[in-house]
Amino acid sequence: MPREYARREILIKLMEFPCSALLLSLCGLQEVEATAERADEATAEALYGMGIQVDKCIGCGSCVAACKAENDVPEEPFYFRTWVERYVIHDDGRVQVDSPDGGIRGFTSRQEDGASVLRAFFVPKLCNQCDNPPCVQVCPVGATFKTEDGVILVDSDYCIGCRYCIQACPYGARYLDPRTKTADKCTFCYHRIKQGLLPACVEVCPTQARVFGELTSRASPLRRMMRMSELQVLKPSLNTEPKVYYSKLDGEVR
Amino acid sequence: MAEHFERLESILGQISGYIYPNEIELHWGLLVVLYPYITGLVAGAFILASLEKVFRVKEIEPTYRLSLLTALAFLLVAPLPLLAHLGHPERSFEIFLTPQFRSAMAMFGFVYAWYLTLVLVLEIWFEYRADMVRWSQGEKGLKRVLHWVLSLGSRDLSPAAVAFDRKAVFTITVIGIPSAFLLHGYVGFIFGSVKANPWWSSVLMPIVFLFSAIVSGISLVLILYYVTTMMRRKPLDMACLDKLSEFLLYALIVDFSLELLDFIHRLYESEESIKILSELIFIKLGLSLTIVQILLGTIVPLALLAVARFTQLPAELKRVTYFIAALLVQVGIFSTRWNVVIGGQLFSKSLRGLTVYKLELGGMEGLFSSIGLLLLPFLILFVLVKVLPPWDEARGE
Amino acid sequence: MAKIGLYRPQQYRPFGLHTVGSLDGGFVLRIGRFPDQVVRVGILLVAAVIAMVLIRERFVPESFGELGHYRADAIPTIESQAIRYAGSLICIDCHDEQGAIKSASYHRTLTCEICHGPSAAHAEDYESQLPVVERDSRTACLPCHQYLPSRPTGFPQIIEQLHNPPQPCIGCHDPHDPTPPEIPGSCAACHAQIARTKSVSHHFQLSCETCHETSPEHLQSPRSFLPKRPTSREFCAGCHGTIADAAPSAPQVDIAAHGDRYLCWQCHYPHFPEG
Numbered sequence: 001m002p003r004e005y006a007r008r009e010i011l012i013k014l015m016e017f018p019c020s021a022l023l024l025s026l027c028g029l030q031e032v033e034a035t036a037e038r039a040d041e042a043t044a045e046a047l048y049g050m051g052i053q054v055d056k057c058i059g060c061g062s063c064v065a066a067c068k069a070e071n072d073v074p075e076e077p078f079y080f081r082t083w084v085e086r087y088v089i090h091d092d093g094r095v096q097v098d099s100p101d102g103g104i105r106g107f108t109s110r111q112e113d114g115a116s117v118l119r120a121f122f123v124p125k126l127c128n129q130c131d132n133p134p135c136v137q138v139c140p141v142g143a144t145f146k147t148e149d150g151v152i153l154v155d156s157d158y159c160i161g162c163r164y165c166i167q168a169c170p171y172g173a174r175y176l177d178p179r180t181k182t183a184d185k186c187t188f189c190y191h192r193i194k195q196g197l198l199p200a201c202v203e204v205c206p207t208q209a210r211v212f213g214e215l216t217s218r219a220s221p222l223r224r225m226m227r228m229s230e231l232q233v234l235k236p237s238l239n240t241e242p243k244v245y246y247s248k249l250d251g252e253v254r
Numbered sequence: 255m256a257e258h259f260e261r262l263e264s265i266l267g268q269i270s271g272y273i274y275p276n277e278i279e280l281h282w283g284l285l286v287v288l289y290p291y292i293t294g295l296v297a298g299a300f301i302l303a304s305l306e307k308v309f310r311v312k313e314i315e316p317t318y319r320l321s322l323l324t325a326l327a328f329l330l331v332a333p334l335p336l337l338a339h340l341g342h343p344e345r346s347f348e349i350f351l352t353p354q355f356r357s358a359m360a361m362f363g364f365v366y367a368w369y370l371t372l373v374l375v376l377e378i379w380f381e382y383r384a385d386m387v388r389w390s391q392g393e394k395g396l397k398r399v400l401h402w403v404l405s406l407g408s409r410d411l412s413p414a415a416v417a418f419d420r421k422a423v424f425t426i427t428v429i430g431i432p433s434a435f436l437l438h439g440y441v442g443f444i445f446g447s448v449k450a451n452p453w454w455s456s457v458l459m460p461i462v463f464l465f466s467a468i469v470s471g472i473s474l475v476l477i478l479y480y481v482t483t484m485m486r487r488k489p490l491d492m493a494c495l496d497k498l499s500e501f502l503l504y505a506l507i508v509d510f511s512l513e514l515l516d517f518i519h520r521l522y523e524s525e526e527s528i529k530i531l532s533e534l535i536f537i538k539l540g541l542s543l544t545i546v547q548i549l550l551g552t553i554v555p556l557a558l559l560a561v562a563r564f565t566q567l568p569a570e571l572k573r574v575t576y577f578i579a580a581l582l583v584q585v586g587i588f589s590t591r592w593n594v595v596i597g598g599q600l601f602s603k604s605l606r607g608l609t610v611y612k613l614e615l616g617g618m619e620g621l622f623s624s625i626g627l628l629l630l631p632f633l634i635l636f637v638l639v640k641v642l643p644p645w646d647e648a649r650g651e
Numbered sequence: 652m653a654k655i656g657l658y659r660p661q662q663y664r665p666f667g668l669h670t671v672g673s674l675d676g677g678f679v680l681r682i683g684r685f686p687d688q689v690v691r692v693g694i695l696l697v698a699a700v701i702a703m704v705l706i707r708e709r710f711v712p713e714s715f716g717e718l719g720h721y722r723a724d725a726i727p728t729i730e731s732q733a734i735r736y737a738g739s740l741i742c743i744d745c746h747d748e749q750g751a752i753k754s755a756s757y758h759r760t761l762t763c764e765i766c767h768g769p770s771a772a773h774a775e776d777y778e779s780q781l782p783v784v785e786r787d788s789r790t791a792c793l794p795c796h797q798y799l800p801s802r803p804t805g806f807p808q809i810i811e812q813l814h815n816p817p818q819p820c821i822g823c824h825d826p827h828d829p830t831p832p833e834i835p836g837s838c839a840a841c842h843a844q845i846a847r848t849k850s851v852s853h854h855f856q857l858s859c860e861t862c863h864e865t866s867p868e869h870l871q872s873p874r875s876f877l878p879k880r881p882t883s884r885e886f887c888a889g890c891h892g893t894i895a896d897a898a899p900s901a902p903q904v905d906i907a908a909h910g911d912r913y914l915c916w917q918c919h920y921p922h923f924p925e926g
Contacts, residue, residue, distance in 0.1 A: 055803055057803070059802060069768075070735045070736055070769065071732070077275065078276070080275045091926070097271075097604065098272060105794065106793070106794035108799075109798070125274075134448075138358070138359065138448075140357045140360035140362070141349055141354060141360070142722075147726065148718065158348065158712070159341070160348055160349070162336075162339075163341075167448055171274075175279065176281065178255055178258060181342060191733075197736075200735070200736050203739075204762050204765040206761045206765055207760060238449050254604045254605055350703075352716075352720070406695065414686070418689075
């Protein structure tokens with residue numbers, strides 16, 4: 001009897017060290033994995049958004065030109081991923097809106113810009129990257145979709161060119177690329193933001209009227225804007241949940 | 255592509271007010287107007303046929319088989335304008351591979367396939383099977399083989415089999431009525447569910463589409479019955495014509511009431527879009543809506559049909575009245591489709607501007623190809639009528 | 652229990668038609684209660700369904716459905732799009748001198764590429780892909796700085812036709828530090844629309860400083876050192892009150908009775924009081 005006990009005890013003693021080492025390392029691994037998972041979750045949960053401060057926009061059109069250069073958008077004045085609108089509101093309530101060639105070469109003075117003007121300003125527009133996108137809802141084949149980080153993209157190798165998404169977008173943000181015959185639109189410069197760069201329009205904006213960032217980050221120009229400004233979105237009654245937030249957006253803007 | 259840009263360039267000068275820059279190109283043109291028009295005819299013709307089969311309206315029996323063949327001829331052509339309009343028609347099968355079920359357009363593949371095969375073709379097959387067997391037994395050469403193949407080699411002419419055929423036709427028609435509603439109703443939903451477009455977005459859209467489909471289908475069958483009977487130098491069955499135009503009158507009244515309701519409702523609620531939509535109706539759609547759709551396409555036919563129905567006209571005059579009314583109705587319904595599809599794109603979503611639609615003559619989206627697509631179903635119908643004659647004298651019984 | 656029977660059709664020939672050839676020597680298919688014709692149609696339908704399933708298996712793209720109802724492979728394709736704008740951080744890596752000058756100047760919020768164009772290619776290959784450097788232009792600066800009344804107030808603007816023709820802009824303004832050679836004499840350099848509005852109003856003789864006390868820092872950091880506005884009704888009463896003698900032609904009101912508790916400029920627009 002005593003000999004068996006002794007043998008058992010020796011075996012147990014011999015196994016103690018490797019077992020506990022194994023256990024501890026497993027716990028350690030789990031800890032590492034958990035951190036990795038959290039990091040993955042953090043990047044996976046990145047949710048991109050843009051802020052536009054209307055009172056800072058000077059209507060230079062650099063954003064429109066930069067977007068076309070960065071993304072190979074056709075130069076003709078019928079295809080825009082982003083554009084700038086000028087609003088001139090007169091004393092008598094008349095509102096004049098224009099966007100000559102999307103504002104790509106800026107704007108020119110007009111005779112109407114006289115003493116009867118009550119307010120005037122510029123409003124940059126682009127795809128609002130909605131969280132409840134009507135364009136994704138109507139695509140019959142799944143060629144346009146929302147990524148996990150909230151950006152709406154178009155798969156131009158799969159799009160059949162039915163144009164339903166263009167009809168469904170309330171903001172006029174989509175067009176049909178005449179070269180590929182597929183739908184196209186602003187992608188928040190997805191190829192840039194995934195590498196930590198800014199979208200081209202945000203990069204070149206001279207007055208920081210456009211700010212970009214992750215809606216979930218704790219510190220970014222977008223975060224500050226969201227904290228300090230009253231935010232508006234375009235066409236809120238349609239419940240598209242846009243992720244492009246405007247501050248100082250006039251009620252006349254559609 | 256340069257011509258395309260030139261055309262868009264010329265539109266720039268004709269814009270009034272402000273439109274979003276991307277709205278310069280009008281996306282759904284004449285080809286997309288054709289599709290609801292054609293499926294409307296299909297649904298309407300089938301519903302007329304179902305009146306005879308399910309609701310036992312005996313008077314219109316002479317048109318029963320003709321309605322089915324008409325529906326088939328037009329249904330075969332229906333996807334063609336859509337295919338022609340796609341940017342990548344070669345990828346159109348993706349609708350069958352990976353349909354996105356929240357999209358009304360994705361339903362096209364399934365509703366179309368269901369309706370074509372399990373409703374229309376099956377009904378026609380069961381309706382004609384006994385006759386096809388008899389024809390194939392009595393004919394020689396190609397026609398014999400053709401009818402043998404079409405009847406899938408069936409030979410059973412026993413009373414039990416024929417009775418089964420009749421029951422099958424009845425059952426399929428009963429299933430077919432809601433299927434026809436779905437076939438055209440979903441097209442209405444495609445437009446009616448677009449919240450971005452205040453001209454389209456309406457609960458009534460599928461219903462209005464459906465009733466205008468019924469109207470157009472009945473009037474088409476009336477026209478075809480009239481024309482084919484004249485061509486075959488047979489006497490017109492006036493009871494049949496009377497019944498057809500009676501149904502046409504009722505359907506037209508309902509259709510007009512629905513459209514009137516939509517109009518009154520919009521004016522009453524006077525939402526934000528009312529200003530630009532009023533401009534749209536009076537400036538851009540003055541001819542196609544007020545004159546063609548409402549006056550020529552609805553009010554005049556209503557008056558003609560009412561006069562023919564409620565007064566004592568000689569038969570010769572009555573049938574000409576019916577014919578003219580039916581033709582006007584066709585024009586009116588086409589104009590309805592035009593006003594919905596094109597009209598919805600003539601104003602900007604900024605609610606501040608109007609644009610124009612430049613209809614080309616040639617090319618895939620041009621007038622000539624659309625005319626060709628509208629003539630094609632008649633060609634197919636001609637072939638179908640030769641292969642599966644719907645006339646009473648062709649029946650074996 | 653399904654009874655599948657294959658038997659000659661002669662039993663089903665009530666009309667006594669004469670058979671000709673082998674076409675009529677067919678079989679009658681019957682499964683249970685389903686008559687012959689239904690079975691024939693059924694075979695066709697089943698074949699079609701099987702074909703559809705097989706086609707679907709073959710042709711649906713591989714990565715479809717991995718992340719959602721779309722081809723997951725589309726994302727790498729989009730991510731691999733060429734980059735044209737390098738971003739100012741890249742430029743400053745080599746051009747740190749200009750970067751340092753610019754970061755302390757009025758143009759500190761501008762990226763290099765807004766004037767020099769997309770330069771990612773230059774960052775990859777310095778020699779062959781040179782960025783744009785406009786030297787003799789009088790138009791390169793206009794998209795931002797040409798006077799437009801719709802631009803926000805406070806943004807420096809000029810009228811090109813009047814502003815030192817025919818010199819190029821960089822003759823006086825270093826683009827990396829565009830401080831003008833002389834401090835602008837009037838507020839109109841940045842507040843042109845207000846100045847022009849005022850110049851055709853009854854207040855045209857009043858200088859901006861009359862009402863707006865402005866610290867010199869306002870020129871360096873405008874939004875952080877805002878000019879003041881009159882804070883009392885008595886200020887305007889200095890000309891417009893009934894006991895004033897400064898401007899006999901100015902409309903006069905009894906300040907105590909006019910305008911309740913509001914400051915004068917909360918109703919009247921001092922830059923264009925008649926409009």
